[in-house]
Amino acid sequence: FVSLFEEQRLKLKDLCLLLYFYIISSCHATKPNMLNVHLVPHTHDDVGWLKTVDQYFYGDRNDIQHAGVQYILDSVVDQLLKNPDRRFIYVETAFFYRWWKQQSSSMQQTVKKLVNEGRLEFVNGGWCMSDEATTHYSAVIDQMTMGLRFLNETFGPCGRPRVAWHIDPFGHAREHASMFAQMGYDGFFFGRLDYQDRARRRRDKEQELLWRASDSLTPPMADLFTGILPNGYNPPEGFCWDQSCDDPPIRDDPDLEDYNVDDVVRRFLAIANSQAIVYKTDHIIMTMGSDFQYENANLWYKNLDKLIHYVNALQANGSKVNVLYSTPSCYLQELHRANLTWALKMDDFFPYADDAHDFWTGYFTSRPALKRYERISNSNLQVTCNQLEVLSGPASRKGPFGEGDMVLILVNLSLSEKAMAVAQHHDAVSGTEKQHVANDYARRLAHGWQRCQVLVSNSLAALSGSSAERMYCDNLNISVCPLTESSKKFSVNVYNPLARPVTWPVRLPVNGTAYLVSDANGKSVDCQLVFQVQAPPLGFTTYSVSLLQDGPPPASTQHRTPTAIQNKFLRVTFDPDTGLLSSLSNLETKQTIKLTQNFYWLVYNASDGNNLQSDQPSGAYIFRPNSSTPFLISKTAKTESIQTSGVQEVRQWFAPWVSQVVRLYTDSKALELEWTVGPVPIDDDLGKEVITRLDTSIKTSQYFYTDSNGREMLQRKTDFRPTWNLRQSEPIAGNYYPINSRAFIKDDVDQLTVVTDRSQGGGSIHNGSLEIMLHRRLLYDDVRGVGEPLNETSNIFPKGLVVRGRLLLSLDRPPSAADAHRPLAQEVVLQPLLTFTDGDLHPNTQLEFSGLQAALPPAVHLLTLTQWDKDSVLLRLEHQFQSWESKLNSQPVTVNLQKLFSTLEVLGVSELNLSANQWKDEMTRFHWTPMTGTGHLNLFIRFYYISS
Template identity: 90%
Template sequence: MAAMSLQLTVVSLFLLGGVLTFPLGQEAEHTSTCGYESCHPTKPDMLNVHLVPHTHDDVGWLKTVDQYFYGDRNDIQHAGVQYILDSVVDQLLKNPDRRFIYVETAFFYRWWRQQSSSMQQTVKQLVNEGRLEFVNGGWCMSDEATTHYSAVIDQMTMGLRFLNETFGPCGRPRVAWHIDPFGHAREHASMFAQMGYDGFFFGRLDYQDRARRMMYREQELLWRASDSLTPPMADLFTGILPNGYNPPEGFCWDQSCDDAPIRDDPDLEDYNVDDVVKRFLAIAEGQSAVYKTNHIIMTMGSDFQYENANLWYKNLDKLIHYVNAQQANGIKVNVLYSTPSCYLQELHRTNLTWALKNDDFFPYADDAHDFWTGYFTSRPALKRYERISNSNLQMCNQLEVLGGPVSRRGPFGVGDSKTMKEAMAVAQHHDAVSGTEKQHVANDYARRLANGWQHCQVLVSNSLAGLSGSTAERIYCDNLNISVCPLTESSKKFSVNVYNPLARPVTWPVRLPVNGTAYVVSDANGKSVDSQVVPVSPATREVRRSRGFAVNELVFQVQAPPLGYTTYSVSLLQNGPPPASTQHHTPTAIKNKFLQVTFDPDTGLLSSLSNLETKQTIKLTQNFYWYNASDGNNVESIQPSGAYIFRPNSSTPFVISKTAKTESIQTPAVQEVRQWFSPWVSQVVRLYADSRALELEWTVGPVPIDDDLGKEVITRLDTSIQTAQYFYTDSNGREVLQRKTDFRPTWNLKQSEPIAGNYYPINSRAFIKDDDDQLTVVTDRSQGGGSINNGSLEIMLHRRLLYDDVRGVAEPLNETSGIFPKGLVVRGRLLLSLDRPASAADAHRPLAQEVVLQPLLTFTGGDLHPNTRLEFSGLQAALPPAVHLLTLSQWDKDSVLLRLEHQFQSWESKVNSQPVTVNLQKLFTTLDVLGVSELNLSANQWKDEMKRFSWTPESEEQPLLKTFEDPSTWEVTLRPMEIRTFLLKVGLR
């Protein structure tokens, strides 16, 4: 591939032998000595102590993003990021030996825009000399349990692109840095490896795991983060920091610290240099005893530190001077200013072998009864809103490309995707979608997402107007899950535009709130579509309160083309049949041509699930329970449940009700059994005519607290499947990992919390299986869950807690709102599929993608113009089932960013776990692809220029990376779990 060097400064794009070539970043100064070249020399015969000055700046937590940047609301927490960057730059200029690393591009980007051109030049010089170094470099430091991989890739791309375009190669981070997330996902390590990082450092891991690793000097390891990608594609050197991300005890010199400064005037009676040196040498010696080389790292900083950087640097200068002076006395310790990449380079130079890890770092516990597994579910409404927002952003990106320039400036005004990109990027922060922030900060995240979607709605409307030829006003109904849409409730005639963001056709059920009793629904060809009117359930009327007044719902199935839209017309029939009636007895079964579900007539609960195609039947009982949350008053521990920590008071949950009051609706379009378990828990068991999945739509809340007990609400599926303690969860929505109750692959677990210690993050799906049957549950947001008993799978749906868990947020997780002052009500869906294990992935992989990227409905009142284009696809043909179009977004005026993904693991499917070839020139209907260049996953390096350190695992030969040649520039082959990223030069057709 003839990709240009990053050093070139050509601004225009041009073709060279069919390959797109253009710069990814600005030209680096010829005086650059950044990166590994800027590292201070070390001494091979000594213990080298790498001091890393840093600040950890949460992109929202106790204060909002804006409050943290400006230093507002210091009554909550004294923190002002703008002052940190001001102060650090000033201090770096005073001593060329000093170093500093910065992480969160969201803050740096804002600070950078406020600087004068002369200050920007000064900062560029610091970056070019390696004195200011960026690590991680994403918009934020993302959570690893509750984030979806597509949103993580987006926010990393956004941050790294800014650094690339601002600083060139010297702005590119070499090291991933996740010092604060609460457990670590294998998929994150895989993504970081594919983004070109040489190593990964973090601060938190299970206390038992750390103890074992310290004993065997395995706190630095090689993480093999994929079982499908050929090593070393997803191999990542991983280091566990010695003090989390704090300085050693007694060596904190920030204005927020209480440690004594170095007092080095020997004429004063409080002279303490000898004591400081003695304590530091003892700490260094102790740390070196649990690491493998003669290099150790010390993080010198913490939360929002360096607002007065002079305090830190003045003392660090002295520390380095006085400790190193002891070398003249035979002390073999060398202290230096360093960065994580400089430390990593020294580890690489040792040419040692490293322990190999194949699993992940979940769940995380910092003590015997302190498992950080509650945040897998905390703030379930925000988690769902973030997931919907991700889907909306992908559609916004796609339609910006497919619609061309008119999408940004069109009949509905000026639209943009940037606002939504920034809001979604911020939402990936480890105190955002995780649910571990204060309530006012959670509100701010939601407000940002809502604002971003408003900007995208203008863009989407412009794009659809351009593609369809209709400038009629488009209405967005964001509350369809509770049957609220003023247009459909009041209109006798309207049209529904269904945009499908997936690269394959989709059949999707639509439910619209209406007040009529019968409607005619026609597709884009004028053909009548089967539809049914059913009454709105009492549970829905209760949860929507006064926000809508529809008495019925219109139900029909839509079929949308790949990466495109179709249009359905809906007209009220004045003298049509009445809506379907509800029956107040529990049916023995509901079924379609694929599935049958039976119910126990005495309890109203599910009793079995059958796949009629494969002739499988399992016993299946499902019910709702709650764990009594610990209030910190136990014999074993004073740890309460909170936003982070899940700690039930008992291993046996309380059943909410042993029976369900039911009513049922059976129509050709949909069959429903509506279940009430209590005034605050209800569910609809729903089976659509053409669906291979059973839908469980649950509604939970307000969770009662009149008994002064916090509650952790779960649903549990008990089956006849023989699981032998094994179950499976996804990692960030991508690869699947095997779990086993009361077991860790890395160490001999001493289980102290039999429930919380067996909970894992479920991002999009989990399943249990034996030789014959596999039951897969697809979730509509990130949730926590586990398989506590054989044949059982439980998922936590909602949490309402009365005590803070003493992890810093200083607020109980007790959510209310203006609409729900007595406690938040949350609604969601679980989709169940029953398959043979050998073919289950062929069903649940696409099903999970449909839930993550569900169609967007927009509405137009009255009749459409007769020349309106009612159907459109952005693809010339649907992509093969194994291929997912992960990213399609505008990069600049003439180019787009495209990511294609093989969405199956190598072992999952006989049919779909095979390589697939796609021709890039034959992809799109509205775009001519004129040139192509391949990038790494984060789009900040050319793929063929991405060079990473190679590492050798212990007791295993290093496999060679399999390479292949594409048949032509345009044809690209994807192997299992491979994501390939391209920049395409395009022209509109």
């Protein structure tokens, strides 16, 4: 099969037939008119959680948790070779890649044979099992592509996963299902869903369903068969045979006093029949494994062999139960053969609760500093480095800053990509790991970016013609940049990763009183407090900054709050008595809403569990407030204002640990709220969860909208779930949803959109309001395994972390509001990269560059531009508007690829699936019962190029 595939490109119908027969041949035969129990041996290996990635792989720090992934893979392969009936699935490519690189060529050939025979099957196949609530879709696609590419190049089609497997994430996003469908998966299995939802689905036999994961893509493009596993991802009670388990082994010597075969078989049949009652077919699945199990795989397989033998032996006496080694794809094949009609789901699986007072909605905000750093790293590592490598060609790998070592540069980029991929793990960016592991994730991201800076410097040197040393000010968020604070003359290079021009404010720490700023054409730019840069699409522009010996102060400060600030687009008013926001007006559309904003905690302080309903406290995972009434931090704000020609600021102080800058730039259609929270005080022995709440005059009628992984928007309703009758037990935590990049409230006239700079949790608890959790500092562990409270400190902030972030507010008429907030959200996710050069630039330096011949249309987003191999690049273009969002921008768009790039000559184009591991015309998926739907097509393309 493999050699045939490699020798020729098969016709679509031949490939379908070949893959079909391959699946059939690798699966054990089932028996009709029997209950077929599919035993799936597996291990769940977190890419960091209680231990770091390295500690888990090598089996270090077993005083924290006994786990060593390299020994699991050693042991499993050894046991698979002893019995051809045995099966095993593996998930996390980050670990498998490490193990594979350590194996001899003979062992690699052995493993390839196991894969080709279907005895070792890869499921999911991403670099990690990503979180679904706090990840951005662009980073998820990248980490999936990395893992799947390795499997594809190593094992060919036999190693290609056919099933998505997210058994541990704490709730499930619709956009993830949409991505999996577009990556060619036949099905999706997970273990966690709300306890009320599970009860209803068990009763109605809807634990297996068809998930329609997009309201814009034409079915079945984003349709995905979805199965809910019966025991999470653990084995049935009493049937765990790992060295970490306490269940007794099968003792099958009848001459011994402790012979227990009859009891084991009886209990197993009872469990199997009980499970069959709540599923729809005569096939059921059992996950035989758990966290970091199979380090001694002999324990598991020896007992599973016996279980299969003794249960099936009863068929001679009329038993109708058949047990077999299986995999998720083999199980899915049998469900497909049943040719049944499956329940349809259109929404998502958030929020997740495992009991009445245990809502897993705190992690939407946990570790907000790490969440922001991950988002910045996504822009820096995955976009800027990749784009510049393509646009500058080979010069990026052997320029003046790479010491001529192409291999070293490629390794550096690979390290950057792997660091970013690991950060997508469901115990990484989610914030649900131990503190030392969170530190390790941040260290990897920082190290990856430092290594990637060599490639960026080489690329910019090639494109600009200047080999001057470039510097990176990575601490601008705390107003630190040694070069700008010491140099009398320097240049700022602004690289824009978006495929359309952007205007971006630049704020730099300096020590002078007045500066001259000039753009690439030598034109002077207003630079009081801030200067606005205009960067071309997929390119850069350069500004020079010179210290003036004499000059006026950069800004005038007023300690009295103005009644209003405005530009040509927006007007913002303040209450003169409180210093708080009071209204927001869009001057273009002539609309005004009442708008007040403040900061609260108390109701969101970490519940210490001392109440009559439950002893569940807030923690890294769980959000559990004590009451429904928030504590107002301050009724008034101490203020001062700054007015310049470029920006107007109102600075507000609510408490020694809570402040904000309300900022309106001259040419901006969005109001910026830059908040600073921390150190959160705990002298009163109370942890606190800090929110900001926007109260408006908009008539929301309980409805609000949040994004799914930064892409499509979903409608929410307070105290409501679309697929079951909710019994609400936590009116605050039970109404929180993940906000990855934006949320909005609206009525027929007004829409207020909030764009966030990181993933956060929020909701609309009261009509007309939108609240967002900003920071969490807790004093109790929530008993979900992490084993320590979420109480972050550091050497710099020993009294608790100080976190700073931005919210961008826009007011528009629905439905055209999307025309403004989607591009705005992309600007925040993929922000410009600033690099600095000291002194004068060479006269022949090219000060401006665009990698495009023309900007892409507003509806089209350039998602990926990255070097694929020596002669080709991977390009992803996406239509970023949902079908219902905009009268103008939701329409289909045509893009001429021949006229797209300025430095690349397109020689050929071939289309792949979303994860780039299959040609699009060869991607086949199981067909499930179709439902009607409409939408427009997203374009994902790979094409070949040469540098012009």
